[in-house]
Amino acid sequence: MNNETHCPKRPTLLVVDDTPDNVVVLSSLLKDSYRIKVATCGPKALKIAVTGEPPDLVLLDIMMPGMDGYEVCRRLKENAALRDIPVIFLSALNEAEDKVKAFQAGGVDYVTKPFQSEEVRARVETHLKIRRLQVKLVERNKQLQQANDNLQAAHGELTRKNRQLEQLNAEKNRFLGMAAHDLRNPISAIGGYCSLFLGGILGELTDQQRQIIERVKISSKFMHQLLEDLLDISQIEAGKLELRLAPVDLAALIADNVKLNRMFAEKKQIGIKFVPRCAPPPLNLDAAKIEQVLNNLSSNAIKFSQPGTEITVELITEDDQLVIVVRDQGQGIAPHEIDKVFKPFEKTSTRSTSGEKSTGLGMAIVKKIVEGHQGKIWLESAVGVGTTFYVALPLPVPKDAPGVLSTMT
Ligand SMILES: Nc1ncnc2c1ncn2[C@@H]1O[C@H](COP(=O)(O)OP(=O)(O)OP(=O)(O)O)[C@@H](O)[C@H]1O
Ligand SMILES: [Mg+2]
Incomplete structure (x- = not known):
């Protein structure tokens, strides 16, 4: 053979x-x-x-x-x-x-x-072995080089796709902003005309007409708010969060805001109280935007809670920051859904308790405003127990604090 x-x-x-x-x-x-x-x-x-x-x-x-x-x-x-x-x-x-x-x-x-025969054999065998190893190494090197080239190509492709996505996102924001901006005035006009009808200036209305016009007015108000939110998110995402900073008494601002939201809470037999646990010095904040934050947190607490429950708003100091705490005894959020809360247009499976409208934009805007103030926002929640939101804002550094250099003139 x-x-x-x-x-x-x-x-x-x-x-x-x-x-x-x-x-x-x-x-x-x-x-x-x-x-x-x-x-x-x-x-x-x-x-x-x-x-x-x-x-x-x-x-x-x-x-x-x-x-x-x-x-x-x-x-x-x-x-x-x-x-x-x-x-x-x-x-x-x-x-x-x-x-x-x-x-x-x-x-x-x-x-x-x-x-010597043995010596020749041994040397031949050794050099053949070395050669085989060299071939293997060259082959392995080639494979590594190929893998590296593939990775680099994939990385390049990802970078290119990312750039495209960023451009598309910027375009979407521009479009969203333009649409929201142009629709705001006609929607306001609809609300205004409804008020004229409801005020009786254009003649007496039958009960049925009044009911319908009231509904149109509520819808136009909702649409107006939605357009405001869309405008906000598109501007913020385009990097245009404009803050008008001025010294603000945060405790007073929260107290007023809680009073305002009490009207809405009481309609659902929900209690809301403010417990200031500190009296911070005036803070450099955009008062209107911080009010927007407080309104969103309270309106959510009201929206997702049952009658007979209570909302507590607290102001506490922790290390070198001030923390606003908004705690409700509502339905809570399932742990796997918590990261949806701050994403634009995302909602969790927790539904409003009285059919209130929900677009999923509020918390995305709130997060951007808080971060614009160099702050942080997070939450803790348990299904059937309630949800607590925390907004931490940096406290101003006292002028005579050690380590702070004062300018000598
Ligand atoms: N206090 C809360 N309790 C339970 N779920 C909440 C609470 N706050 C927020 N969520 C959940 O997070 C989602 C996102 O909140 P977000 O405020 O962004 O939207 P929304 O309230 O649904 O709509 P919008 O604020 O735009 O009117 C809500 O849809 C809800 O599922
Ligand atoms: Mg909301």
């Missing part, structure tokens, strides 16, 4: 020597483990090397008529396809100078004749 068809392919050695006896000895020494090709002079060796599959290793004599081993080795190294084949010199020349020349020509090893 033919052995070669069943064994892994044996490495091929090219034995180059002008002395036939040497060729015979080397071939018989190595033929059991390797396929042997033979050349008796330099030019023949080069011809064999470039014909068909290149050898895996060359055993090369130095002293040969015509072209010596050094020259053969140099020519092999000049050829890109053959350059990596290990060349072991076999020579009777035994001077250090000869060996140095052999290495300079590109040889990987040098065996002096007469040689």
Whole structure:
């Protein structure tokens, strides 16, 4: 049976020597483990090397008529396809100078004749192993390079897509802002005309007409608020949150706001109280925007709570910040839905308790306003127990605080 068809392919050695006896000895020494090709002079060796599959290793004599081993080795190294084949010199020349020349020509090893069979076998096997490892490393390197190229291409594509998305988002904001802006006046006009009818200036209304016009007025008010919110979010997202900062007595602002929201809470038999636990100094805030924050927090607490419950608004100091706490005893929010609360147009599965309208914009705007004041907002909630929102605002640094440099004039 033919052995070669069943064994892994044996490495091929090219034995180059002008002395036939040497060729015979080397071939018989190595033929059991390797396929042997033979050349008796330099030019023949080069011809064999470039014909068909290149050898895996060359055993090369130095002293040969015509072209010596050094020259053969140099020519092999000049050829890109053959350059990596290990060349072991076999020579009777035994001077250090000869060996140095052999290495300079590109040889990987040098065996002096007469040689020990075991030594030749061991050196051949070692250099073939090193070569196999080199091939593997080059292959692995190529794969890594390819993976790296793929990653870079994917990264480039992601960056490009991201830029496109940012542009589309900016366009959407511009469009939203324009639409909201242009619709605000006609919607206000509808509300105004409803007031004229309801005020009796345009003649007496039947009960049915009054009811319908009241409904139109409520709807136009809702639409107006929605347009205001859309305008807010599109401007804020476009980076145009304009804050008019001025010193504000936050405790007084909250007290007034709670009073205002009490009217809405009482309509649902919900209690609301303010507990100021500190009296902070005036803070540099945009009062109208902070009121917007308080209105959203209280209106949500009212919207998502049942009658008979209570809302508590507190003002506390914690480290170097002031924290507004709005706590309700409402339905709460499921833990997996909490991160929806601050996203524009997102709502959780908690529904309003009296059919109040809900667009999912309020908290997204609130978060941007709070962050615009260098503050933070977060919440804690438990289903069936209630929800607590926290708004933390930085306290002003006292002028004589240690570590603060005062300017000398
Ligand atoms: N106090 C609360 N209790 C329970 N759920 C709440 C509370 N506050 C907010 N949520 C949930 O978070 C969602 C987002 O609130 P957000 O104020 O942004 O929207 P909305 O109140 O639904 O509508 P909008 O404020 O725009 O009129 C709400 O739809 C609700 O599901
Ligand atoms: Mg809301």
